[in-house]
Amino acid sequence: MAEEFLTDDEQWEAVKRWIVENGLWVIAGVVLGIVALVGYRYVDSSRNERALRASAQFAELASALDRNDRDKARNIAEGLIKQFPSSPYADQAELALARLFVDAGQPPSAVAPLTQVMSQSKDTELRHVARLRLARVLIDEGKPDDAIKTLAEDTPGAFASLYHEVRGDAFLAKKDVNSALTEYKAALSSAEGAGAQAGLLQLKIADLGVPPTPPTAMVPVTAPNKAKP
Numbered sequence: 001m002a003e004e005f006l007t008d009d010e011q012w013e014a015v016k017r018w019i020v021e022n023g024l025w026v027i028a029g030v031v032l033g034i035v036a037l038v039g040y041r042y043v044d045s046s047r048n049e050r051a052l053r054a055s056a057q058f059a060e061l062a063s064a065l066d067r068n069d070r071d072k073a074r075n076i077a078e079g080l081i082k083q084f085p086s087s088p089y090a091d092q093a094e095l096a097l098a099r100l101f102v103d104a105g106q107p108p109s110a111v112a113p114l115t116q117v118m119s120q121s122k123d124t125e126l127r128h129v130a131r132l133r134l135a136r137v138l139i140d141e142g143k144p145d146d147a148i149k150t151l152a153e154d155t156p157g158a159f160a161s162l163y164h165e166v167r168g169d170a171f172l173a174k175k176d177v178n179s180a181l182t183e184y185k186a187a188l189s190s191a192e193g194a195g196a197q198a199g200l201l202q203l204k205i206a207d208l209g210v211p212p213t214p215p216t217a218m219v220p221v222t223a224p225n226k227a228k229p
Helices: 008-066 070-083 088-103 107-120 124-140 144-151 157-173 177-190 196-207
Strands: none
Touching: 008 070, 008 088, 070 088, 088 107, 088 124, 107 124, 124 144, 124 157, 144 157, 157 177, 157 196, 177 196
């Protein structure tokens, strides 16, 4: 019988039967929807709270570094890395920690945090920064071959000039003057303009006993003599 021909009592009985047959599933669906919504809001709120806490700790780290309070800066950096390992602030804390180790005369301890950023950071530029700093630490530790190997395992892109320069430093530490000169010249050709890096590279090249390249001499052009009639 079509629904429009049912009496009010018959329609109510049909509704009650539908509720009995399907009500449990409807209620379950509503409950699951509410739980999912509440859960999403809780996770989102928790994520925002963690981000704010990480940001606050990083601000404290920066302040401690500005005051040259190395002990406090180290404690904050280690805490930030431990509590918020997936935060972008953790990469900055690792780099700060490495710098603190180097400044404290403990360069071997800087290898681990630099390696962490170099291999795990999601930020391409930070990976390059960490790789270059690690190479410099290895050079200072008397391991130029390891430094050269470290810089050979990546595509430098915009960091090409710095890669060439640090490789030059590594070759110079090996007493391989020719290879160092080649790298310094490549770095100079990749450097932008005549900035601080270009000036430093010119000094490094000069220290190798290579005179600076003189500017190209202007050859005067004389007009051809006209033949006399």
